[in-house]
Amino acid sequence: MSLKLSVIVPLHNAGELFVPFLESLLAQREQLLEVIIVNDGSTDGSGEIAHRYAAQHPHISVIDQANSGVSNARNAGLAVARGKYVAFPDADDVLAPEMYSTLLEQAEKHQLDVMQCNGERYYASSGMQQPIIPQQRLQDTAVMPGTQWLEKALKSRRFIHVVWLAVYRLDFIKQHQLYFEPGLHHQDIPWTTEVMFNAQRVKYLSKPLYRQRIHDQSISNRRRIGLANVEYQRHYMRIVEMLIELNQRYSQKISLCPAFHWQITREALGICHCIRREPEAEAQQRITAEFYQRGIHRAMSTNMRGVKQMWQVMLWLHRLKQWRAAE
Numbered sequence: 001m002s003l004k005l006s007v008i009v010p011l012h013n014a015g016e017l018f019v020p021f022l023e024s025l026l027a028q029r030e031q032l033l034e035v036i037i038v039n040d041g042s043t044d045g046s047g048e049i050a051h052r053y054a055a056q057h058p059h060i061s062v063i064d065q066a067n068s069g070v071s072n073a074r075n076a077g078l079a080v081a082r083g084k085y086v087a088f089p090d091a092d093d094v095l096a097p098e099m100y101s102t103l104l105e106q107a108e109k110h111q112l113d114v115m116q117c118n119g120e121r122y123y124a125s126s127g128m129q130q131p132i133i134p135q136q137r138l139q140d141t142a143v144m145p146g147t148q149w150l151e152k153a154l155k156s157r158r159f160i161h162v163v164w165l166a167v168y169r170l171d172f173i174k175q176h177q178l179y180f181e182p183g184l185h186h187q188d189i190p191w192t193t194e195v196m197f198n199a200q201r202v203k204y205l206s207k208p209l210y211r212q213r214i215h216d217q218s219i220s221n222r223r224r225i226g227l228a229n230v231e232y233q234r235h236y237m238r239i240v241e242m243l244i245e246l247n248q249r250y251s252q253k254i255s256l257c258p259a260f261h262w263q264i265t266r267e268a269l270g271i272c273h274c275i276r277r278e279p280e281a282e283a284q285q286r287i288t289a290e291f292y293q294r295g296i297h298r299a300m301s302t303n304m305r306g307v308k309q310m311w312q313v314m315l316w317l318h319r320l321k322q323w324r325a326a327e
Contacts, residue, residue: 005033008077012040017092030101041067071180099209113199116166119210146199154259161189185235190242261303268300272316
């Protein structure tokens with residue numbers, strides 16, 4: 001029988017969390033799958049663990065590459081994937097045993113481009129768990145176009161742009177050349193947006209089947225200050241620019257609902273919050289200066305939607321003006 005799923009796993013120094021992740025993959029009820037681990041220059045022994053598991057399990061393979069980021073790792077996996085669908089879990093999380101069998105059953109039954117589920121966050125420091133998307137905010141859906149799904153998800157105000165809660169039809173990804181932006185942190189945001197701009201058949205299950213483990217070593221949860229924060233906020237500025245470009249490029253193909261503008265301003269406001277929390281004055285000033293030089297302040301203003309977001313933008317523009325005057 002042909003492979004149903006290619007599980008593409010970017011790996012960079014996952015540490016002690018890697019083995020529980022692998023065990024959750026081995027426990028999957030869906031057996032018609034391959035696991036492609038892309039060892040992105042790990043230096044903590046994770047790569048050796050990947051090769052050991054690959055030697056013991058024929059459906060696991062490893063690609064070794066110099067450290068070049070999660071986007072390149074995912075693209076490398078896509079280049080060799082053989083499944084009808086692909087998935088992109090993170091190597092420090094855990095999957096429910098029925099995750100992929102559940103998503104694939106729905107994807108096959110309804111001939112979907114994307115089948116997405118909910119997940120839960122697990123906070124390592126406290127042991128607390130909570131749904132990523134509260135079920136009262138976003139419930140199970142019927143099959144719908146990707147634009148309709150994304151609008152609905154964004155309106156929940158709890159949706160997060162992540163690739164690891166879904167399976168994607170590989171032919172659909174290749175047809176629309178939906179590859180990941182090299183070198184960009186949080187590239188999930190523009191990628192999932194463009195996926196939904198193209199997807200014709202999408203379905204969502206509100207049941208959590210994926211556990212995201214929140215810990216200090218995670219790239220997305222690591223606190224950055226000073227020059228490291230300056231560099232990090234440049235990634236978010238690039239994301240704002242990419243979302244603007246996507247809206248412009250697809251404006252003749254899809255109806256751009258207010259939520260697609262709203263998310264641009266939301267990402268820009270996130271940069272504002274990081275400016276406020278930055279403890280080093282020089283770094284704060286540099287981020288603020290680039291925010292204006294790249295026109296993020298204009299994008300934030302022209303894409304704001306709704307009274308609440310309008311009020312937030314006006315407040316932050318006033319604060320940014322004060323910080324610039326203090327330079």
